Amino acid sequence: MVKIQQQVLALTGDEAVAYAVKQSEVDVVAAYPITPQTIIVERFSEYVYNGEVDTEFVCTESEHSALTACLTAAATGARTFTASASAGLALMHEILYVTSGCRAPVVMTIVNRALSAPINIHCDHTDSMVERDACWIQFYAENSQEAYDSVIQAFRIAENPDILLPTMVMLDAFFISHTLESVKVFPDEVVRKFVGTRRIPMVRSHEGKLVPFKLDPENPITMGPFDIYDYYFEHKRQQEEAMQRALQIIKQVHDEYEKISGRRYGNGLIEPYRLEDAEIAIICIGSAAGTTKTVVDQLRAQGTKAGLLRLRVYRPLPVQDIINALKNVKAIAVMDRSHSFGAHGGPIFHEIRHILYDAPIHPKIVGYIYGLGGRDMPENLIHQIYNDLEKILETKRVEKPVHFIGVRE
Amino acid sequence: MASVRKFALKDLAEKPDLIMPGHRACAGCGPAVAYRQILKAARGPIIATNATGCMEVVTTIYPYTAWRIPYIHTAFENVAANAAGIEAALKALKKKGQLKHDHVDVIAFAGDGGTYDIGLQALSGAVERGHDFLYVLYDNEAYMNTGIQRSGGTPLGAWTTTSPAGSVIPGKPEYKKPVSDIMVAHDIPYVATASPAYWRDLIIKARKGLEVKGPAFLHALTPCPRGWRYDMSKTIEIARLAVETCVFPLWEAVNSEYTLSAPSKVIALKSELKKPVREYLRVQGRFRHLFTPKFEQVIDEIQRDIDKRWGRLLKKCGMV
Amino acid sequence: MIKQRGWKEVPTAGVCWVPATEYITGDWRTFKPKLEQAKCNKCLMCYIYCPDGAVEWRPEVGEIEFNYKYCKGCGICANECRQEAIKMVLE
Numbered sequence: 001m002v003k004i005q006q007q008v009l010a011l012t013g014d015e016a017v018a019y020a021v022k023q024s025e026v027d028v029v030a031a032y033p034i035t036p037q038t039i040i041v042e043r044f045s046e047y048v049y050n051g052e053v054d055t056e057f058v059c060t061e062s063e064h065s066a067l068t069a070c071l072t073a074a075a076t077g078a079r080t081f082t083a084s085a086s087a088g089l090a091l092m093h094e095i096l097y098v099t100s101g102c103r104a105p106v107v108m109t110i111v112n113r114a115l116s117a118p119i120n121i122h123c124d125h126t127d128s129m130v131e132r133d134a135c136w137i138q139f140y141a142e143n144s145q146e147a148y149d150s151v152i153q154a155f156r157i158a159e160n161p162d163i164l165l166p167t168m169v170m171l172d173a174f175f176i177s178h179t180l181e182s183v184k185v186f187p188d189e190v191v192r193k194f195v196g197t198r199r200i201p202m203v204r205s206h207e208g209k210l211v212p213f214k215l216d217p218e219n220p221i222t223m224g225p226f227d228i229y230d231y232y233f234e235h236k237r238q239q240e241e242a243m244q245r246a247l248q249i250i251k252q253v254h255d256e257y258e259k260i261s262g263r264r265y266g267n268g269l270i271e272p273y274r275l276e277d278a279e280i281a282i283i284c285i286g287s288a289a290g291t292t293k294t295v296v297d298q299l300r301a302q303g304t305k306a307g308l309l310r311l312r313v314y315r316p317l318p319v320q321d322i323i324n325a326l327k328n329v330k331a332i333a334v335m336d337r338s339h340s341f342g343a344h345g346g347p348i349f350h351e352i353r354h355i356l357y358d359a360p361i362h363p364k365i366v367g368y369i370y371g372l373g374g375r376d377m378p379e380n381l382i383h384q385i386y387n388d389l390e391k392i393l394e395t396k397r398v399e400k401p402v403h404f405i406g407v408r409e
Numbered sequence: 410m411a412s413v414r415k416f417a418l419k420d421l422a423e424k425p426d427l428i429m430p431g432h433r434a435c436a437g438c439g440p441a442v443a444y445r446q447i448l449k450a451a452r453g454p455i456i457a458t459n460a461t462g463c464m465e466v467v468t469t470i471y472p473y474t475a476w477r478i479p480y481i482h483t484a485f486e487n488v489a490a491n492a493a494g495i496e497a498a499l500k501a502l503k504k505k506g507q508l509k510h511d512h513v514d515v516i517a518f519a520g521d522g523g524t525y526d527i528g529l530q531a532l533s534g535a536v537e538r539g540h541d542f543l544y545v546l547y548d549n550e551a552y553m554n555t556g557i558q559r560s561g562g563t564p565l566g567a568w569t570t571t572s573p574a575g576s577v578i579p580g581k582p583e584y585k586k587p588v589s590d591i592m593v594a595h596d597i598p599y600v601a602t603a604s605p606a607y608w609r610d611l612i613i614k615a616r617k618g619l620e621v622k623g624p625a626f627l628h629a630l631t632p633c634p635r636g637w638r639y640d641m642s643k644t645i646e647i648a649r650l651a652v653e654t655c656v657f658p659l660w661e662a663v664n665s666e667y668t669l670s671a672p673s674k675v676i677a678l679k680s681e682l683k684k685p686v687r688e689y690l691r692v693q694g695r696f697r698h699l700f701t702p703k704f705e706q707v708i709d710e711i712q713r714d715i716d717k718r719w720g721r722l723l724k725k726c727g728m729v
Numbered sequence: 730m731i732k733q734r735g736w737k738e739v740p741t742a743g744v745c746w747v748p749a750t751e752y753i754t755g756d757w758r759t760f761k762p763k764l765e766q767a768k769c770n771k772c773l774m775c776y777i778y779c780p781d782g783a784v785e786w787r788p789e790v791g792e793i794e795f796n797y798k799y800c801k802g803c804g805i806c807a808n809e810c811r812q813e814a815i816k817m818v819l820e
Contacts, residue, residue, distance in 0.1 A: 027501035030494060054504055056497040060490060061534025068487040068531075069494030072458065075481050076498035077507070098483045103742035164741065204740045206474050206748045213742065215479035215495065217454030217513060222474035222745040224482035226466045234736035235743050241736075418773035422786035430782040430799035431749035436757060437803035441780035472731060473752050474745035608777045634803075642804030642817075645778050 003262045006184040013144040013176035014039035016183045017083070017109050017169075020151040022047050023191035027078035030058040030069035034088040035121045036173040037111045041083065063088035067095040067106070074104035075223055077214035079155060079198050082106065085173065086113035086127045093131065099166045100135035100239060102224055103213075105158035105198075106166040108136075109151060112286065112337075113173040114373045122374020123173035125286065126338040129347050135239050137167040137246055138315040140285040144181040146265060146312075147171045149257060152191055156253045161201035163246045164213075165239070172287040174374065190260065243316040250313055269318035271310040272325045274300060278307025280389035281326065283352055284335035285311050288370070288377050292335075295382040306386055317351060323359045331364045331389040337371040345369070345402040364392050368405045375406050416612050421449050425477070427457075432475035433467040437641025439631035439648060440464050440547040442605045444518070447545055447629070448478075450615035455514040456480070456495055460488035460523030463554040463633075464547065486527035489535035492517040492542040514619045515542040521562030522552040525586050536597050536624040543618040543625045546588065549633040557636040561586040564656075565714060566707045567695045569636070574698035579707055584714060592626040593662045599625040601661040606649035607672050610659060614670075617661075630657045638694025647692060653682070654689040655719045660726065667725040677728050683719075686712045754781065758802025760817040762795055768814035769793055775806035775815065 011019060018040045021029065029048075031041045048057045056073075060066040063084050070080040084092060089110055099106055110128045114120040125140075132138060137157060141147040150169045158167040171177055186194075203213040203221065211219035227235060247269065254268030265271050273293050275281060282292050289310040299306040309325055311318070326332065334353075336346025343350065349367030356365065368385055371377045385405065392398055427448040434441040440463060456479045459465040465482050468475040483491055496515050502508045519528055524546045532544060551569045552558040559569040564585045568574040572581035592600045599621040603611035611629060618625035632648050634641040651657040652672050659670035669677055676682045687708060690696040699707050723729050731747055740746050762775075775793060776784045783800040786793060795806075807815040 027505070028494065028497045030497065054501070056501045058493060058497050058538065060493070061530060061537070065487055065490035065493070065531050065534055068483055068490035069497065071483060072481055072491045072494030073498035073501075074494075076456070076495050076502070078498035078501050080494075080498075094484055095487070101743065102481075102483070201741070203742065203744045204746055206745050213744070215456050215481060216509075217456065217479060218509060220477060220479040222469055222476050222480045223742065225469040225471040225474065225743055225745050227471045227743065230733060231471050231739065231743075234734070234739050237736040238739065238741065418777060419771075419786065419788070422773060422776050423788060426782045428782070429749045430796065431752040431754055432781070433752070433754065434780055436780070436801035437805055438780045442778055442805075445780070445782055446777065468749070469745060471743065472745050472747045473749045474747070475749035605778070640804075642808040644780075644803075644805055645809050 004186060004190055004260045006186055006261070008182050009185055010180050011144055011183045012039065012178050012180050013147050013171045014111065014178065015043055016144040016148040017151055017171070018043035018047070019185060020148045021081050022053050023186070023188050024152055024155050024195045025079065025192055026055050026081045028056045028058065028070065028073040028080045029082065030060050030066045030073070030080070031082045032060050032063045032066045032084070032088060034063070034085050036113060036177045037083045037085045037109070039177065040109060063091045064095060067092040067099060070106045071095065071099045071102060071104045074106050075102060075215050077198070077200060077216070080106050081108070083109040083111070085111040086115055089127045089131065090115060096131055096134040096136060101235070103164040104166060105164055107151065107154045107158055108166065108168050110168050110170045111173050111177045112170050120373040121173065123175055124337045124372045124374065128168060128170050129338040132315055132347065135165060135243065136315065137165055137313070139167070139169045139313055140311065141169060141171045141176065142287060142289050142310060144176055145183050147176065148183055148185065149261065149263065152195060153253050153257055155195045157246065157250055159198050160249050161199055163242050163249055164201065165242050165246065170286070175287040194257070194260070246316050247318060265312050267321060269313045270321045270325055271312055273308040273310065275307035275309055275325055276328070277305055278329055279305040280331045280386060280393060281307040281309055281329045282333050282335055282382070282385060283309045283311065283348065285314065285348065286337060288335060288337065291377060291379060292382050295379050295386065299386060304386070304390070311348070317355070319355045322352070322355060323361070326363065327361055329363050331392045333385045333389055334365065334367045335385070336367060336369050339369050339372065364398050366392070366398055366401050366403065368403045370405045377406060381406055414613050414616055416449070416609055427451060427477045428468065429475045429477060433470060434463070435635055437634045437644050439605060439633055439644045440520070440549060442644065443547050443611070443629045443631045446605055446608050446611050447615040450612045450619060451514065452616065452619060453512065453514065454510045455516060458482065458488055458491040458495065458517050460519035460528060461485040462520040462523055464518060464520070466554055485523050487531045488517045488519045488523055488528060489531040489544060492544070493535045493538065493540045496540045496542055516545060516619070517542055518545045518547060520553070521546065521548045521550060521560045525561030525588050533595065536592070536595050539623050541623055543615065543627060546626070546628045547631045548628060549631050549636060551636050553633050553636045562588065565711055566699055568698060579698055579704040589626065589628045593665050596665055597624045597626065598622065599661070599663055602628045602657065602659050604630050604648045604652050604657060604659060606645045607652065607659065610670055610672065614661065636695065639692055643692065650684070650689045650692070654684045654686050655715055656686060656689050658719060658722055660722060667722070669726045669728060677723055686715050753798055754801055755798045758800060759820055760802045760804060761797065761800060761820050762802070762804070762806050762815050763818050764793060764795065765814045766792060768812045770812050772811070774809050774811070778805050778809050780805065
């Protein structure tokens with residue numbers, strides 16, 4: 001495959017997502033507006049009402065119904081997309097589990113926004129972090145370009161017959177969603193060819209035949225049954241297996257996309273930045289990684305061996321890739337733009353400490369809660385974190401494992 | 410163009426039901442009768458969806474399924490959204506030329522639990538958007554599957570586990586929500602009430618609901634031996650009494666114009682045929698506590714309410 | 730009894746793989762309906778009012794037959810038969 005000529009458009013994160021959806025031949029979009037996702041559905045409505053896409057656009061009366069409609073549309077064989085944030089995602093909570101349990105390959109964009117109360121429309125990752133157990137594949141985009149690329153790849157990944165799991169692509173509220181960026185986009189046919197037509201796998205039905213896994217009067221199947229304790233566990237075990245298979249397939253799809261785009265994000269699962277010989281490193285997700293890269297460059301110019309590990313895919317957790325990437329690092333700060341109250345630190349902090357427990361390396365790991373409710377995370381605060389790491393390196397001791405940074409005392 | 414609506418029993422009996430025997434409904438289950446009858450109205454390819462509830466559970470205990478047609482269940486409060494998603498997908502696939510059939514009907518089933526209360530939002534939204542589907546409400550007047558708790562569809566004075574017949578409060582103190590009138594107020598093409606005792610009327614209404622372009626709502630009263638406390642052989646008898654006492658009159662609203670159906674029209678024309686509500690209440694254990702000196706007046710209140718609603722209905726049908 | 734399958738053999742996504750007709754509900758009943766063919770006028774009310782579809786119409790012989798594999802013995806058929814052709818007898 002040969003790198004394809006792309007056009008540069010000035011798009012905000014939301015607009016880039018809407019554009020990617022437009023090009024991906026989506027059959028059904030069912031959505032409900034919520035700041036800061038509104039531009040996605042507004043822009044997409046314009047495409048629909050101007051006849052630029054053939055999509056059935058359903059303005060449901062709530063997010064719960066939006067995801068439900070996408071789920072059953074996907075069960076009927078359609079390619080579906082929806083978007084939400086914060087309270088809307090929280091309202092969908094029940095159906096997130098139903099969607100992954102029904103193995104419906106819905107693609108959803110979440111524009112990361114804080115949860116109420118008090119009500120806040122700005123960026124933090126709590127809304128999607130609390131859904132990390134729902135068996136959805138989770139991508140966190142650093143910028144609008146990555147949001148565009150990831151949404152297109154998401155259709156391929158979710159619909160892969162070996163995976164068949166719904167997928168979320170996250171982007172930060174306002175920092176990415178409403179900020180204009182130069183985004184390289186493909187011509188429509190290229191995206192159409194890349195996502196292809198949806199492949200429906202076969203499943204054995206109650207009539208004893210192998211039939212396509214969709215609601216079709218030709219070959220009736222029953223979906224969403226009532227499990228008693230004799231089968232539920234097996235069904236969940238199957239889902240875990242699908243999650244594990246996704247690790248390899250995400251990398252493959254990412255590599256295939258790199259060939260035509262010329263862009264890569266690490267190995268598709270994680271993006272190390274100047275990490276090979278780094279002694280101190282920050283691990284984070286989302287737009288703060290962009291600021292951190294600038295800080296790393298500044299520190300490197302001064303001779304400090306600083307690095308960054310950005311997690312692009314959070315579910316399935318790329319355990320081995322993370323362990324391998326951190327092999328030389330001696331002190332790590334995990335930045336969490338979300339918090340688990342009463343849990344001694346944020347979610348990513350927990351998971352990094354947990355996966356390194358059995359690893360051959362034992363760096364010191366500290367956690368920083370930052371940026372809740374859209375609180376800015378400027379360069380000087382990131383420098384402060386690296387300073388703390390250097391102190392840890394020197395003293396070989398962790399004074400305080402969990403910090404809140406950027407909050408007024 | 411309306412299809413043939415002859416529905417002769419011998420013809421219906423020659424085709425297998427779209428629901429198989431071997432499902433685990435209670436003996437004498439009213440909803441099960443209604444499902445068999447309603448699905449007789451299917452006129453071609455059809456996809457069904459169900460809300461969580463009695464019929465959903467008894468027909469799909471994994472790994473068994475009683476459904477001969479494509480079927481999906483997702484959650485309790487969203488069956489109307491289920492139907493919306495299926496209908497949108499069918500439209501999209503048809504546009505792309507990927508649909509084998511010219512038309513596929515979509516039918517959504519829910520109990521009073523999944524309709525009156527938790528399901529009302531999704532239902533209202535789906536009909537406002539004009540999706541082409543038939544919504545069937547099988548009303549057994551309580552959350553039966555979870556153990557007979559009261560719903561918005563439970564009638565006045567009925568015993569349920571969350572509105573028990575106590576020494577101070579005799580059963581449910583609130584009236585039955587007029588959900589079918591709410592649906593007529595949404596200005597949808599077709600709304601109807603039905604009873605499995607009047608099987609031909611019910612099947613024809615289900616067929617009309619499927620034929621109509623746009624949303625249709627069919628409200629079937631389906632007695633439950635466990636929850637209503639009567640001998641399981643009396644299900645159809647009670648479903649008949651409900652109509653004969655005007656507790657549950659049968660009518661249709663085509664484009665919001667009300668018409669009485671024959672079993673109720675006959676009572677409107679000959680008021681001597683209207684049986685007192687007492688006859689309906691007496692055969693059900695859930696109203697037994699009303700037949701005591703302390704709570705007798707509730708029966709009068711029920712009769713007054715039934716008469717008021719009947720009078721209102723007659724006016725709407727232009728039959729005063 | 731259906732043999733229980735492990736997670737690797739169970740069909741994906743919880744799709745049901747056994748028809749309900751393989752589950753015999755006939756052993757639930759205490760009473761069973763007995764039909765006096767001579768009294769039956771073939772109105773088929775028993776057929777349309779049965780919750781389980783356990784009443785079958787046999788056009789070749791022009792007779793109603795109860796499917797005792799599934800009949801739960803609720804007695805609706807006996808209660809509704811206007812010819813009193815159906816009696817519920819102890820199983």
